[in-house]
Amino acid sequence: MKLFTKMEEKDYEQLVICQDQTSGLKAIIAIHDTTLGPALGGTRMWNYQSEEDAFEDVLRLSRGMTYKNAAAGLNLGGGKAVIIGDARTDKNPEMFRAFGRYIQGLNGRYITAEDVGTTVEDMDIIHDETDYVTGISPAFGASGNPSPVTAYGVYVGMKAAAKAGLGSEDLAGKTIAVQGVGNVAYHLCKYLHEEGAQLIVTDIYKPSVERAVSEFGAKAVDPDDIYEQDCDIFAPCALGGVINDETLSKLTAKVIAGAANNQLKEERHGQILQDMGIAYAPDYVINAGGVINVADELNGYNRDRAFKKVEGIYDNVSRVFEIARTKQIPTSQAADKMAEERIERMRYARGTFLQNEHHILSRKK
Ligand SMILES: NC(=O)c1ccc[n+]([C@@H]2O[C@H](COP(=O)([O-])OP(=O)(O)OC[C@H]3O[C@@H](n4cnc5c(N)ncnc54)[C@H](O)[C@@H]3O)[C@@H](O)[C@H]2O)c1
Numbered sequence: 500m501k502l503f504t505k506m507e508e509k510d511y512e513q514l515v516i517c518q519d520q521t522s523g524l525k526a527i528i529a530i531h532d533t534t535l536g537p538a539l540g541g542t543r544m545w546n547y548q549s550e551e552d553a554f555e556d557v558l559r560l561s562r563g564m565t566y567k568n569a570a571a572g573l574n575l576g577g578g579k580a581v582i583i584g585d586a587r588t589d590k591n592p593e594m595f596r597a598f599g600r601y602i603q604g605l606n607g608r609y610i611t612a613e614d615v616g617t618t619v620e621d622m623d624i625i626h627d628e629t630d631y632v633t634g635i636s637p638a639f640g641a642s643g644n645p646s647p648v649t650a651y652g653v654y655v656g657m658k659a660a661a662k663a664g665l666g667s668e669d670l671a672g673k674t675i676a677v678q679g680v681g682n683v684a685y686h687l688c689k690y691l692h693e694e695g696a697q698l699i700v701t702d703i704y705k706p707s708v709e710r711a712v713s714e715f716g717a718k719a720v721d722p723d724d725i726y727e728q729d730c731d732i733f734a735p736c737a738l739g740g741v742i743n744d745e746t747l748s749k750l751t752a753k754v755i756a757g758a759a760n761n762q763l764k765e766e767r768h769g770q771i772l773q774d775m776g777i778a779y780a781p782d783y784v785i786n787a788g789g790v791i792n793v794a795d796e797l798n799g800y801n802r803d804r805a806f807k808k809v810e811g812i813y814d815n816v817s818r819v820f821e822i823a824r825t826k827q828i829p830t831s832q833a834a835d836k837m838a839e840e841r842i843e844r845m846r847y848a849r850g851t852f853l854q855n856e857h858h859i860l861s862r863k864k
């Protein structure tokens with residue numbers, strides 16, 4: 500892989516490769532853009548097939564965080580980290596201590612949190628080595644697991660998407676197909692069930708499916724069958740790239756709104772969704788609840804304030820649909836436009852020289 504060519508393509512600032520033989524740590528931190536502030540984004544632990552896959556993933560995810568944080572109105576740039584390994588079998592405390600020291604070495608350029616494969620407990624261990632970590636235990640006055648808050652954001656964002664695509668934000672009686680019922684989607688299903696939606700669920704991990712069936716009366720289907728289910732809304736809540744040439748022809752839903760990052764396999768799939776008349780709530784706009792919640796820790800965490808900010812996802816998703824409608828562009832492009840314009844405006848606004856710069860981390864001192 501030609502790393503510099505890759506970095507130049509989307510203007511990445513920095514890649515940090517971390518290795519610690521004793522603990523088995525093999526990690527990559529990618530900092531995409533720090534125009535708005537320090538790069539905040541989670542750490543994913545995943546058993547990548549190849550090192551190249553890990554680089555591809557961390558690069559894509561870190562850029563996604565630049566757009567997510569910008570679109571959410573946060574004074575934070577975008578970054579992400581991946582640890583190569585099996586989250587069920589390869590973890591040890593020393594691995595996260597070593598990783599925490601690498602983060603500390605970046606002196607606040609990168610702030611981490613949870614992502615797929617990492618937990619509050621892992622963040623607490625990282626916190627033994629650095630303050631540049633969020634999503635740590637409430638015992639530290641912090642916000643804990645971001646997943647339930649992400650789910651709340653997806654729920655309110657789904658309502659906005661339903662209004663755009665189905666003419667009403669009321670989800671009672673609507674059929675919603677949920678792909679992956681993990682940490683976020685479990686809580687999402689709870690909100691949807693309470694509102695009276697009919698749920699169809701799938702997961703490669705059977706106990707999660709059984710829980711959704713018994714608690715929410717969901718209908719269970721095999722993972723490959725989820726796309727063609729007769730439904731109003733498709734909610735991708737597992738991994739990325741699920742909206743692609745193969746799956747598009749199977750979809751019956753009029754709305755796509757879910758938690759997964761990087762749902763579109765390629766940018767052109769956003770245009771295809773528009774041509775098909777499917778209302779797509781761009782992933783990084785609708786799933787920003789977790790990062791909004793952990794970012795609140797930088798001000799001294801307040802749960803009510805964080806939830807209030809997360810409620811703003813309804814307006815943000817609506818705004819994206821409005822931009823898409825007036826400019827006649829896909830919602831994926833409308834979201835990019837919204838995020839890029841904010842970054843550009845702030846690039847100018849923050850150009851004035853200050854001897855003692857005040858920024859989001861100044862509050863942590
Ligand atoms: N946790 C958060 O706060 C947060 C915030 C923003 C975005 N996200 C994104 O949302 C998604 C879900 O996050 P999570 O924290 O719930 O992760 P998770 O690992 O708890 O849940 C994902 C679930 O998807 C299942 N899955 C994996 N491949 C599948 C497949 N092919 N078909 C069906 N199910 C499959 C897994 O078994 C798991 O139960 C991820 O893409 C994550 O990056 C999470």
Ligand SMILES: CC(C)C[C@H](N)C(=O)O
Pocket residue numbers: 539540541567611612613614615634645760786787789790793
């Ligand atoms: C900062 C985290 C809570 C990030 C989260 N995993 C996301 O993708 O938004």
